[in-house]
Amino acid sequence: MKRPLPLIAIPGHTQVFPLGTPTPPRSTVSPLLRFSAKGLRLSSEGDDGLAIVGHGEGRRRLVQTLLSKHKFHPTPPSPGPFPYTSSIPNSPYPLIRHLTFSRPSPGGEFTDYTARYGALQDEDRGTLLDHYLSLYPEAENDNNNQNELSLSESHTDKDKLLEIERIATQIRVSHLLQTPLIGLSSGQTRRARLGAVLLSRARMAILEDPFAGLDVGSREDIAELLGKVNSGQGNHNANDVDVVEEQRRMRTILVLRGAGLVGMPKWINKVAQVTEDEVWTGSKEEYVERAREKEAGKVYRSASTIIGEKVGREEGESLDKKEGNAEREPVVRMKDVNVAYGSKKVLDDVSWSIYPGDKIHLQGSNGSGKTTILSLLLGHHPRSYAMPANNLLIFSKPRREIPMPYLRAWIGHTSPEIFAAFPRNMRLTAGEAIGSGYEGVFSRREFTPEQVKRIKSLLQPFVGQLAAPARSGSGRQASHNRTDVDSIYECEFSHFPASQQAVLLFLRSIVSRPRLLVLDEFSQTIDEHAWEVCKGVLEREWEEMRRDEGVEQAVVVVSHYESEVPWEAGEGKVFRLKDGRVDHSE
Numbered sequence: 283m284k285r286p287l288p289l290i291a292i293p294g295h296t297q298v299f300p301l302g303t304p305t306p307p308r309s310t311v312s313p314l315l316r317f318s319a320k321g322l323r324l325s326s327e328g329d330d331g332l333a334i335v336g337h338g339e340g341r342r343r344l345v346q347t348l349l350s351k352h353k354f355h356p357t358p359p360s361p362g363p364f365p366y367t368s369s370i371p372n373s374p375y376p377l378i379r380h381l382t383f384s385r386p387s388p389g390g391e392f393t394d395y396t397a398r399y400g401a402l403q404d405e406d407r408g409t410l411l412d413h414y415l416s417l418y419p420e421a422e423n424d425n426n427n428q429n430e431l432s433l434s435e436s437h438t439d440k441d442k443l444l445e446i447e448r449i450a451t452q453i454r455v456s457h458l459l460q461t462p463l464i465g466l467s468s469g470q471t472r473r474a475r476l477g478a479v480l481l482s483r484a485r486m487a488i489l490e491d492p493f494a495g496l497d498v499g500s501r502e503d504i505a506e507l508l509g510k511v512n513s514g515q516g517n518h519n520a521n522d523v524d525v526v527e528e529q530r531r532m533r534t535i536l537v538l539r540g541a542g543l544v545g546m547p548k549w550i551n552k553v554a555q556v557t558e559d560e561v562w563t564g565s566k567e568e569y570v571e572r573a574r575e576k577e578a579g580k581v582y583r584s585a586s587t588i589i590g591e592k593v594g595r596e597e598g599e600s601l602d603k604k605e606g607n608a609e610r611e612p613v614v615r616m617k618d619v620n621v622a623y624g625s626k627k628v629l630d631d632v633s634w635s636i637y638p639g640d641k642i643h644l645q646g647s648n649g650s651g652k653t654t655i656l657s658l659l660l661g662h663h664p665r666s667y668a669m670p671a672n673n674l675l676i677f678s679k680p681r682r683e684i685p686m687p688y689l690r691a692w693i694g695h696t697s698p699e700i701f702a703a704f705p706r707n708m709r710l711t712a713g714e715a716i717g718s719g720y721e722g723v724f725s726r727r728e729f730t731p732e733q734v735k736r737i738k739s740l741l742q743p744f745v746g747q748l749a750a751p752a753r754s755g756s757g758r759q760a761s762h763n764r765t766d767v768d769s770i771y772e773c774e775f776s777h778f779p780a781s782q783q784a785v786l787l788f789l790r791s792i793v794s795r796p797r798l799l800v801l802d803e804f805s806q807t808i809d810e811h812a813w814e815v816c817k818g819v820l821e822r823e824w825e826e827m828r829r830d831e832g833v834e835q836a837v838v839v840v841s842h843y844e845s846e847v848p849w850e851a852g853e854g855k856v857f858r859l860k861d862g863r864v865d866h867s868e
């Protein structure tokens with residue numbers, strides 16, 4: 283029998299260049315990537331399971347390479363670097379699917395709170411089920427509907443519904459099939475998008491950070507499910523809902539942050555590690571050995587060393603000033619708050635106080651109500667106006683007495699929604715984007731000389747990272763000149779790669795030294811090294827605010843990972859929601 287063609291066959295020592303580079307490339311042009319002697323090979327049958335790990339920009343380049351966005355030198359021998367897919371040119375289904383959560387969504391996901399919490403427009407009413415049904419190619423729908431049977435009447439549509447139900451169950455969104463897409467929480471949206479990939483008949487899926495934003499409970503299940511999809515081996519119990527048939531086999535390449543060892547599923551047996559522009563490939567065992575050796579030689583520089591100054595804290599001094607709360611006015615006081623959509627209770631008698639200096643990790647599984655509670659204190663949710671004056675006090679004032687522009691300016695905030703909604707077409711510079719945080723707006727403003735100085739001082743610790751080459755464009759400042767704070771300040775926001783835009787939005791959230799800072803699933807959007815720098819910057823900010831202004835900044839961080847709070851374990855508090863009720867508060 284003829285052996286099936288491999289999905290990927292990139293020979294050893296192949297180099298990768300941007301499309302348009304002449305052949306052969308001039309010796310002065312450096313490659314984007316260089317493969318080691320082993321190259322990269324991935325079979326289309328059997329149990330190969332590939333993870334891509336390593337340096338953030340390098341990971342992105344390798345993903346783009348696998349999506350045929352770059353060119354190879356020398357050109358891999360016929361049938362090319364992706365033999366399997368080039369052998370079936372006319373499939374009605376996309377053969378490769380790419381899922382990333384770190385870039386603004388091109389549509390289909392809610393992008394601002396007004397749409398989500400305000401009156402739903404007709405176009406927002408599309409449910410998850412509608413969306414899944416729309417994923418079936420037109421050709422299939424046409425064939426099935428020759429007799430103009432409605433979707434629910436035709437037999438094949440029944441099959442579609444069964445298939446959708448099965449995959450939705452696997453990915454734990456079956457209870458949400460009738461929910462408008464816009465009503466899905468961010469973790470629910472991520473799972474729904476994974477479900478859409480699983481519904482496709484692609485032969486290869488590249489999933490970037492597939493476990494980010496998923497609560498601990500579902501991470502392992504989803505990892506296991508992806509393993510089954512990858513190998514095409516179902517669990518053939520008689521009444522099993524998660525049988526993965528042969529046609530569903532889809533090579534599932536996982537792109538994991540950093541070393542990727544934490545949370546690397548058991549079924550991964552091959553690793554491609556990108557360090558700067560070098561792509562090393564090997565077995566998982568070889569990789570683990572290599573990572574261990576590296577780790578022994580190098581320890582990550584601590585956040586405070588990176589920003590160039592050690593922030594000293596008095597012995598015994600804690601960031602968390604639990605004592606003395608009784609005398610201090612809370613920054614936020616929420617009492618017996620309820621939010622429901624129809625009969626669905628999303629917040630059920632929730633009370634929560636946030637005091638100056640509190641460092642709070644807001645926890646809860648996907649859909650437990652975290653974003654909803656934040657939308658109340660940020661003033662985005664219409665309920666925040668409607669509730670009795672004493673049920674929601676912000677900076678000691680009833681929420682409904684505080685005009686929105688004040689709230690926006692008083693509370694520093696960054697979130698996946700802000701990342702998605704921040705305008706990329708206004709040609710704001712990096713400096714203008716950061717400075718827009720003074721008023722919490724999304725537009726250009728004049729700054730005082732002090733404000734410009736402040737913005738530049740915030741950029742300073744990030745110069746090394748933000749100076750990295752971005753795509754070229756017609757920005758006011760060409761990207762190759764981004765070598766110092768002044769040129770970074772002038773460079774167009776949209777010319778930075780997504781993870782660097784996230785850093786700029788983080789600086790936007792802290793620029794005005796707000797008394798309350800909300801970081802919602804922030805660290806997932808940036809590279810690990812940048813996160814370390816952000817932590818150092820935050821520590822310095824807290825110290826300076828305390829020393830210079832006598833202000834103890836309160837911080838709320840939403841994350842599904844304990845390790846992603848920017849303070850030492852044990853220094854903060856935990857506020858946990860479960861199905862809209864307070865599960866834990868300290």
Ligand SMILES: Nc1ncnc2c1ncn2[C@@H]1O[C@H](COP(=O)(O)OP(=O)(O)OP(=O)(O)O)[C@@H](O)[C@H]1O
Nearest residue numbers: 465467468469470623628648649650651652653654
């Ligand atoms: N407009 C709406 N219509 C229906 N249900 C909604 C609407 N908005 C939110 N919900 C539901 O409210 C619940 C709470 O959502 P919320 O976004 O607060 O969860 P979360 O804890 O932030 O989740 P995640 O960890 O996934 O971000 C979810 O089950 C969500 O589906």
